[in-house]
Amino acid sequence: MNLNVVRYFSQKLSHRALEVAVIGAPNVGKSLLTNQLVRAAVSSVSSKMDTTTQNVEAILTEDNVQLVVCDSPGTIGLRHAKETMGRSRDDVILTAPEAALQRAEHILVVQDATATGDYIHHRVMHLLHRHSHIPSSLVINKVDLVSRRSDLLELTRILTNGRVAGAPIKTSEKVIGRLGASSSGLRLHDDSVTVQDETWQEQFRQFRKIIAIPTHKVGFGETKRLFANVRGWSSFDAVFYVSSLTGEGIEPLRDHLKKLSTERQWRMDEMAITTKSxxxxxxxxxxxxxxxxxxxxxxxxxxxxxxxxxxxxxxxxxxxxxxxxxxxxxxxxxxxxxxxxxxxxxxxxxxxxxxxxxxxxxx
Missing domain, CATH: 3.30.300.20 (K homology (KH) domain)
Known part of the structure; x- marks a missing residue:
C-alpha cells in the first residue's frame, strides 16, 4: 500500500467547512465584521448605508477549516431602493439578503449596540422566520462605543426574548467575555417576554401567509406592522459582543464558527480569499x-x-x-x-x- 496515497486521502477527509451568512439592518457593520472574520479587506466599507449592493463571499482557510462568509446588503425596502438608488423591485440589493441564506449553515445576525431602537429589524425578523431551520447567532457590534457595558446585558435579554440555546437566561451575575466587570443582581429573564411571545403567536397565525412570501416581495410596511410588537428572536444559539473596528471579540466568534464546521471537502481553493473579481x-x-x-x-x-x-x-x-x-x-x-x-x-x-x-x- 502506498502510504503517501493513504496520507493524501486522510488529509482530504479531515478538511472541515462551514457556510456562514451575515445579515442585518443597514450600517450595522456587517462588511467590516466579514473582513475581520476572514482577515482580509474583501468587502468595501464606508460610513454611509448601502455601500454593499450585492452579496460578497469572503473566504478564510486555516487550521484545516474553511469558512465561507457571505456578506449581504442591509435589509432595505423598495421605496428607499427606488428613491435613493434608482433600483427596481427585483434588484439584487433587495433580493441579496435572502439569497445569502440559500447556502448558509449558520446565520450571523448583526446588531448595532449603539442603535436607538432595542429591537431586531422587522425585515431581518421576516428572514429569520422564513429560514428558522438554519442555526443562528446574535452578534452585537460596536461595543467599543458603549460606555456602560452592563447595558449590553439588558439589550441581550430583549433581543433574545430572554432565551439563548433553547434555555432561559436566568442568571443573577453575568460576565460577558472581555466586556468588563460583572453586573450583580441583574435579572436577565422577564416573564413578560413570554406573555408578549404568546400574544404574538396569535398574530403570527393571522399573518403566516406573509411569512411564506420572499422577503423582498413583501411590502416594507407589511413586515413593519407584522413585527411591530416583537423585539427579539428566541432561537439564537449564542450571543457575541464584538467591535469590528478594533477587533475586540472577533477571535472567540471566529473560533466558534470553526467549531461548528463539519467534515467535508472545501468548496473553494485554499488560497482564495473571495469569489469577487x-x-x-x-x-x-x-x-x-x-x-x-x-x-x-x-x-x-x-x-x-x-x-x-x-x-x-x-x-x-x-x-x-x-x-x-x-x-x-x-x-x-x-x-x-x-x-x-x-x-x-x-x-x-x-x-x-x-x-x-x-x-x-x-x-
Whole structure:
C-alpha cells in the first residue's frame, strides 16, 4: 500500500467547512465584521448605508477549516431602493439578503449596540422566520462605543426574548467575555417576554401567509406592522459582543464558527480569499470612497467604470472613469485643487494594495 496515497486521502477527509451568512439592518457593520472574520479587506466599507449592493463571499482557510462568509446588503425596502438608488423591485440589493441564506449553515445576525431602537429589524425578523431551520447567532457590534457595558446585558435579554440555546437566561451575575466587570443582581429573564411571545403567536397565525412570501416581495410596511410588537428572536444559539473596528471579540466568534464546521471537502481553493473579481472589488472600493467623500445624493448616482486594467510586472495600473451629468458635480468630485479626487484615489489605492500586495497607481 502506498502510504503517501493513504496520507493524501486522510488529509482530504479531515478538511472541515462551514457556510456562514451575515445579515442585518443597514450600517450595522456587517462588511467590516466579514473582513475581520476572514482577515482580509474583501468587502468595501464606508460610513454611509448601502455601500454593499450585492452579496460578497469572503473566504478564510486555516487550521484545516474553511469558512465561507457571505456578506449581504442591509435589509432595505423598495421605496428607499427606488428613491435613493434608482433600483427596481427585483434588484439584487433587495433580493441579496435572502439569497445569502440559500447556502448558509449558520446565520450571523448583526446588531448595532449603539442603535436607538432595542429591537431586531422587522425585515431581518421576516428572514429569520422564513429560514428558522438554519442555526443562528446574535452578534452585537460596536461595543467599543458603549460606555456602560452592563447595558449590553439588558439589550441581550430583549433581543433574545430572554432565551439563548433553547434555555432561559436566568442568571443573577453575568460576565460577558472581555466586556468588563460583572453586573450583580441583574435579572436577565422577564416573564413578560413570554406573555408578549404568546400574544404574538396569535398574530403570527393571522399573518403566516406573509411569512411564506420572499422577503423582498413583501411590502416594507407589511413586515413593519407584522413585527411591530416583537423585539427579539428566541432561537439564537449564542450571543457575541464584538467591535469590528478594533477587533475586540472577533477571535472567540471566529473560533466558534470553526467549531461548528463539519467534515467535508472545501468548496473553494485554499488560497482564495473571495469569489469577487478584482475589477468588482475595485469598483466597490471606488463607490465606498465616493460615499465617504461626497454627499449621498450625489454618490449614489455616480457610476464608476474601469476603462483600463493593465499589469506590468509588479505594478497594476487602473484607469477608472466617472461620468458626471452636470459640470458642478464634476467640480464637486474633483474638489478644490484636486484634493477630493486625490483622496478618493488614495483610499482605493490603499485598499487594493492591501489585498493584492503590489504597487498600484490610480489614474
Amino acid at each position: 478584482p475589477q468588482h472589488i475595485c469598483i466597490d472600493s471606488v463607490r465606498a470612497a465616493l460615499l465617504d467623500t461626497t454627499p449621498s445624493n450625489v454618490a449614489y448616482k455616480l457610476k464608476p467604470r474601469i476603462t483600463e486594467w493593465k499589469v506590468e510586472g509588479e505594478v497594476l495600473q487602473i484607469v477608472v472613469e466617472i461620468n458626471c451629468d452636470k459640470e458642478r458635480i464634476g467640480r464637486l468630485l474633483v474638489g478644490k485643487g484636486g484634493r477630493r479626487i486625490a483622496e478618493i484615489g488614495k483610499r482605493v489605492n490603499d485598499h487594493m494594495h492591501t489585498l493584492f500586495a503590489r504597487q498600484l497607481f490610480q489614474v
